[in-house]
Amino acid sequence: MRRLFREWLADCGGTQELVDSPLITVLYELVFAYEGGRAAGDDVVPNIEAGTIMRALPHMVFGYTGAFMWKMQSSMGDTIFAPMYLVLKKRGVTFKFFHKVTKLHVQADELVSIDISPQVNLNVAEYDPFRWVKVKGYQHPLPAWPSEPRYKQIVEGDKLKGYNLESFYTTWVDTGKPVQLKAGDDFHYAVLGISLGSFPYICDELIQKNSTWQRMVKHVKTVQTQAAQFWMQPSFDGLGFTVPGAVVGAFTPSQLDTWADMTYLLEDEGWPPELVKALAYFTGPMQGPEQAPPPSDTQFPEKSEKQNEAVVEKLLTKQIKILWPNYQGTAQIVSSYLRYNIDPSERYVMSVKNSSKHRLKAGDSGFKNLMLAGDWTDCAINMGCVEAATISGMQASQKISGFPKKIVLYQNRII
Incomplete structure (x- = not known):
């Protein structure tokens, strides 16, 4: 974890031809390992920690099933998130769309409240995010997650066109009444699944009060x-x-x-x-x-x-x-x-040298009723991918409920 991958390869006897080869360069590009977003041809040293990539590679090479990589049949919204949403909804989970988390408040070692700003008002009892699309080879239409809101379900739908509610920089003025969820009344545990890039803006209290959060935000790029x-x-x-x-x-x-x-x-x-x-x-x-x-x-x-x-x-x-x-x-x-x-x-979320030791585990947020989930946590992979995010979500669930008892890859590492 303390060495750059290419440095480590060279020290282990790798020739310069190997170290600079396209095969090694591709590994950097798979995880966008260029600080500041500069390209491989720029005057920049790509940055990924040796331990993280060397833990992941054996799983990629020796642990895959069926094929080294799989291509999705549609966008991630359709193939990954839509099935998860439908399963959870069927199990009774309530979803609130167009609700923007603006601040987490803590006292001592506990999360006490969460500020939320509803961006719009609905003219339906429950928002339906999908368009159902007929696809060749399937008997029934499949859910497709559109790139824009379904305006007819929104009171301000006509005015909303042209605004991007998903943008952090939108000039849209939220029209809903602000909500504050309080510990004990509205939740016993909260799971923070928002990614690390947002923390300076929504988690500033946690960062100020907890040195491990300060180090994570500083060192995990x-x-x-x-x-x-x-x-x-x-x-x-x-x-x-x-x-x-x-x-x-x-x-x-x-x-x-x-x-x-x-x-x-x-x-x-x-x-x-x-x-x-x-x-x-x-x-x-x-x-x-x-x-x-x-x-x-x-x-x-x-x-x-x-x-x-x-x-x-x-x-x-x-x-x-x-x-x-x-x-x-x-x-x-x-x-x-x-x-x-x-x-x-x-x-x-990058995996730069010396960053893994500053990641927080799903159940070790430093605040007793706050769990963490995302590929930015300290899980089995510590790289930006769906697999890492999924494992961390399972770790958060395991900490709260004891389920699942076994997490593949995390509890059965090759390395």
Whole structure:
């Protein structure tokens, strides 16, 4: 944990050719291991602690089931979170959408209250987040989590269009009556599943009162990320890339230097086959501040959008022919979707050198009625991924209720 991965490899006899190889570079890119979001080609030393990656690698190489990696059949909202939501709802869990946590209050070693700001008012008894979509091969429609609210269920729906309620920097003024949940009256235990990037703003009391929180916020770093998706008129064969279903990294010193062939999704998306023949997803770190700016910086999203567009333009005009030698310009792009993850809770949690020892365990928050959950906690993996978040959630459950009795990977480590 105290060494950089490449330093450790070299000290163990790794040649410079191995240390700088694309195979090793890909490991850094998988976890966005560039502080400040700088790209692999910039003057920056990528940062990931040796112990964390060497604990994860044996599980990845020797512990997978069926395939080394699996591709999802839709977005994470549809394939990961929608099934979880439906199962929990069926079990009686109450969900409150459009409720923004603004502050956690503590006294001594106890969480005493949580401030919440309802962003809108509903004109229905219970908000339904899904659009149900017919998908080929399935008898019944499947739940799809849309990228915008379902405005007809919201009193202020017409006014809300054009605002992004998920943005930390939104200029929307919350219209609901503020809520304060109190320990003993409204909850016995609270589970903090919001990501670490938000803590300077919502957990400042915890940070002030507890030195372990101070160290965690200081030493566990986060980074902005970005993505681009392109629906292409030519096939990848036509573009000059002939390996079907590829996932490729380290192909160029770009901030979008990891990409995946996602063409298999086109059939479910309903594109006419003569119009769109290929689908590409790109992702990578995004250069920016080490901590998200305050919500008063309402111009930050616009600046980030322009920055993301500039990175995409550079990729398409100067770098893409390394992958697609027959690419002829943007006229071959039927549609595109660009994304930049800049909000505090969206920032990717890194695994920089000497950071794992400062992570808190799910049941060791320092406040007796507060449990922790997320890939930022000290779990079996200590890397930003769904598996780490899931394990930490199970650890929080285990601490509260004793269930589950066994957590795979955490209690059965290869290393």
